[in-house]
Amino acid sequence: MFKSLSLKVIIFGFIFTFFSSFGQSFFLGLFNSSIRETLSITHGQFGTIYASATLLSSFILIWVGKKIDDINIFRFAFYVTLLLSFSCFFFSKASSIALLFIAVFLMRFSGQGLMSHTATTTITRYFTKSRGKALSVGWFGLSTAEFILPVLIVYLLTITAWQNIWIFISILILIILPSASFFLIKKLDFDTREQVDSNDLKKKEIKQWNRIEVLKDYRFYIICLNMLAMPWIATGVFVYQSFITESKEWGSFVIAQSFMFYSILSVVTLLGSGFLIDKFTSRKLLIFMNLPLLFSTLILFYFDNSFTSFIFLGLIGVSNGLANVLGSSTWAELYGVKFIGSIKALTTALMVFSTAFGTALFGFLIDRGFSIEQIAMLSFIYVFISLILLFFVRNKLNPKYI
Numbered sequence: 001m002f003k004s005l006s007l008k009v010i011i012f013g014f015i016f017t018f019f020s021s022f023g024q025s026f027f028l029g030l031f032n033s034s035i036r037e038t039l040s041i042t043h044g045q046f047g048t049i050y051a052s053a054t055l056l057s058s059f060i061l062i063w064v065g066k067k068i069d070d071i072n073i074f075r076f077a078f079y080v081t082l083l084l085s086f087s088c089f090f091f092s093k094a095s096s097i098a099l100l101f102i103a104v105f106l107m108r109f110s111g112q113g114l115m116s117h118t119a120t121t122t123i124t125r126y127f128t129k130s131r132g133k134a135l136s137v138g139w140f141g142l143s144t145a146e147f148i149l150p151v152l153i154v155y156l157l158t159i160t161a162w163q164n165i166w167i168f169i170s171i172l173i174l175i176i177l178p179s180a181s182f183f184l185i186k187k188l189d190f191d192t193r194e195q196v197d198s199n200d201l202k203k204k205e206i207k208q209w210n211r212i213e214v215l216k217d218y219r220f221y222i223i224c225l226n227m228l229a230m231p232w233i234a235t236g237v238f239v240y241q242s243f244i245t246e247s248k249e250w251g252s253f254v255i256a257q258s259f260m261f262y263s264i265l266s267v268v269t270l271l272g273s274g275f276l277i278d279k280f281t282s283r284k285l286l287i288f289m290n291l292p293l294l295f296s297t298l299i300l301f302y303f304d305n306s307f308t309s310f311i312f313l314g315l316i317g318v319s320n321g322l323a324n325v326l327g328s329s330t331w332a333e334l335y336g337v338k339f340i341g342s343i344k345a346l347t348t349a350l351m352v353f354s355t356a357f358g359t360a361l362f363g364f365l366i367d368r369g370f371s372i373e374q375i376a377m378l379s380f381i382y383v384f385i386s387l388i389l390l391f392f393v394r395n396k397l398n399p400k401y402i
Contacts, residue, residue: 005187006134009126012184013138016077016119019177021145022088022169023111025235025355026259028104030153033242034162039097043243047363050239053101054356057109058349065117065345066211073188074181077118081177084110085170092166108352116142117348120328121341122185128337131329132282136274139324140267147263150256206399208336214343222393223330224350225386229290230323231351232358233297233379234316240362247372250306258309262317269321282330283397287390289326290383293319297380301373327351334399 021027028050036046068076087106094103119138127134156165214220237244241255276285296315299308331343365375 006127006130008184009123009188010134010137012077012181013119013123013134014141014144015177015180015184016115016141017139018141018145019084019173020111020115020119021142021149022084022173023107023109023113023115024142024145024238025112025359026146026238027149027153028107029238029241030150030157030256031162032239034157035094035100038095038162039100041097042367043240044363044367045097047239047359047366049097049101050104051356051360051363053104054108054352054359057105057113058352058356060109061113061117061349061352062345065114065348066342068118068121068345069339069341073118073122074186077122077181077185078178080110080114080118081173081181084115084177085173087111088166088170088173092163092170108355112355113348113352117344121344122188124328124332124340124344125337126188130278131332132277132325133274135325135328136270136272136277136321139270139321142324143263143267143270143321146266147260150259151253154253154256206333206336206401208338209334209343210339211342211346214335214346219334219393219397222386222389223286223397224347226286226290226390227323227327227330227347228350228354229383229386230293230316230319232354232361233293233383234320234358235355236358236362236375236379237313237316239359240366243362243366244300244372248304248306248309250309254306254309255313258313261310262313262320264317265314266317266321266324269318270324273322273325277325277329282326282333285322286326286330286397287387287394289322290319290387292316292322294380294383294387297376297383300376301380334397336399 032046036042041049083106087103087110090099090106091103094100119141120135123134123138124131153165209217245251245255273285292315296312296319299312299315303311327347328344331347332340335343362375365378
């Protein structure tokens with residue numbers, strides 16, 4: 001299905017999305033209780049630290065992420081690798097609120113931000129005809145991590161200190177990522193593209209939008225409202241998974257086990273959506289992206305049985321699988337790939353910002369006595385309104401041609 005260089009780009013994306021998991025909310029949320037116990041802080045205090053550090057990382061990502069359009073991809077990936085390894089080591093030393101803030105900032109910036117940005121930008125820029133399938137396979141790396149790591153980390157926390165886990169991760173990054181980058185993308189440059197047939201070359205070229213032009217397009221904001229629903233709601237769920245478990249009386253391992261179901265459905269959706277995108281385009285599939293997320297909020301609102309944890313996270317997994325691929329391919333379809341690094345730096349920063357918003361909002365509401373059911377209903381209202389707005393502009397989501 002993919003030729004040699006194409007396969008290398010996809011493997012690179014897979015590895016980098018896998019390692020981005022160390023800065024993702026689902027992973028950091030696994031250490032929530034341990035960190036709060038170590039530092040003697042509340043849910044709300046942890047949420048404030050997490051949200052403010054994430055917010056700072058989103059602002060800096062807008063500028064640093066843009067550099068992928070100016071620096072050789074291999075060099076950019078190497079710098080990101082060094083930063084991620086250092087960030088993990090620093091996280092192990094978070095012994096005060098100030099150090100925790102810096103540690104969370106570094107992990108969110110290097111892990112969730114730059115690692116995923118590097119992977120998806122590289123794949124999006126390189127592929128044209130097979131972009132959907134390539135992105136879906138690349139994002140499979142994160143889904144694999146979501147399947148393996150929750151249960152593994154919950155187990156490791158029972159036999160060793162959480163600080164030791166982070167030191168091991170830091171060493172693992174230095175062992176694997178530099179050599180993987182060297183063998184997979186050393187020869188890749190800005191002009192390297194997937195080979196397409198002559199019929200594709202004859203098609204009309206779309207207008208290549210720069211970031212300023214994108215910011216003047218009203219469609220960008222409506223799409224973003226929908227793109228950002230998944231990050232802020234899922235982040236709130238992941239970071240405060242212990243609160244949900246306690247509220248629903250599900251037991252300590254139920255959420256961790258449910259993550260496996262979440263991951264399976266996320267992977268199935270990822271692989272299926274890649275083929276669908278290449279056949280029907282991202283623009284036509286966008287309206288379906290948040291429907292499972294909408295139903296998941298209703299599940300959380302109405303049901304308490306521990307079995308519903310699997311349905312709840314499974315539905316989030318379906319939306320996540322769609323969002324991961326659509327979040328990159330939609331922008332390329334609408335605005336071209338010439339300035340895709342700059343555009344994706346902005347959208348990735350907005351995504352990171354939305355996770356900060358979700359963390360802060362959940363923590364604020366929890367500390368003020370809101371139940372998880374009330375929080376679920378607020379989430380439902382947001383998703384519903386954003387879907388209605390997208391429905392009205394669905395027929396206007398077409399690129400401009402030269």
